[in-house]
Amino acid sequence: MSHPLPIIALTPGDCTGIGPEQVARILHDRRMADTARIVVVGDARVLDLGMRQAGVSFEYRRYDKPASIDWSHNSIALVDLANTDPARYPPGVGSAESGRLTGETLSRAIDFAKAGEVHAITFAPLNKRAMYDGGWKFPDEHKMFAHLLGHQGYFSEMNVLGNQWMSRVTSHIALRQALDQITREAVEEAIVLSDSMMRKAGIAAPRIAVAALNPHGGEGGLFGTEEIDIIGPAVAAMAARGIACSGPFPSDTVYLKAFAGEYDGVVSMYHDQGQIATKMQGFNRGVTITAGLDTVFTTPAHGTAFDIAGKGVANTGAIEAALTLASRLAARA
Secondary structure: OOOOOOEEEEEOOOOOOOHHHHHHHHHHHOOOOOOOEEEEEEOHHHHHHHHHHHOOOOOEEEEOOHHHOOOOOOOEEEEEOOOOOHHHOOOOOOOHHHHHHHHHHHHHHHHHHHOOOOOEEEEOOOOHHHHHHOOOOOOOHHHHHHHHHOOOOOOEEEEEEOOEEEEEOOOOOOHHHHHHHOOHHHHHHHHHHHHHHHHHOOOOOOEEEEEOOOHHHHHHHOOOOHHHHHHHHHHHHHHHOOOEEEEEEOOOOHHHHHHOOOOOEEEEOOHHHHHHHHHHHHOOOOEEEEEOOOOEEEEEOOOOOOOOOOOOOOOOHHHHHHHHHHHHHHHOO
8 A cells, every 4th residue: 555554443352252362463473564553452461461372472562542653663552541450350251340341442442533543443352241241231332333433324234254245134133023123124224335335345336135034035925025025125126226236035045146256245134144154154254344334343253252262272364354354444435
């Protein structure tokens, strides 16, 4: 890039999960040095923990805010919030207090984004239950971000795997409730947002496949009429507006078409309809993005992996992909 690399705030996620060691490993290896200017926002003690878990060591330099960073200095830049003592929270065990602090750290990173001091935020895995129990009363971090940004209007979670963009009409909600929220308006909004985000990422003419809700796409109304009454009309309306969308296609085959290169993305109707296919295709490469907000947020599509936390074996592929995508989107903003 001829212009300076985007500045990305990287938070270490919940200190009881694999985030600290993932962050430490990629910072030690400097493997993202040509992708972004990274500033860690968190507690120095969590960064120290990550180094011990990953078996690496590097120097970091403390700053009070991203705007004061000397980017010519070779040390890792850290805004030390001094808010999390990981010795109080054993690895692999969910903790409401750790969840509270995870949310607090993200909130501070958002403050820096609102002030224009960072161009995007990438966060290591967090635990939604721990954050909720810790006082962040949101079903997921995406709704928390929208609240802290004062966002009005539609937004959604999307997953990115290489050049494949997977979005959904409903996300972190009970399946029984999700079915009631699959409306024509919601399907249309999901298609528009999917098209918009792919264009922002540099895909000039996104090709979007829309998944059906019912088995076999409803089998002509035999297994349900949502495809006839809701999804089909929404797809037709958006196609008439110039969006290259098609469907609805049966959900058990639509991802075969997408991964074969026939489409750039898929709009699913509910969370697991898309997540299962995406994670099977590339568990350690998938990225989750909060689409539709003014600030770019990316994170690995996997979770805190409590079963291996603290063992120094966590794969860093997804967090590297998350940083790469954040830089790509921020550079085009």
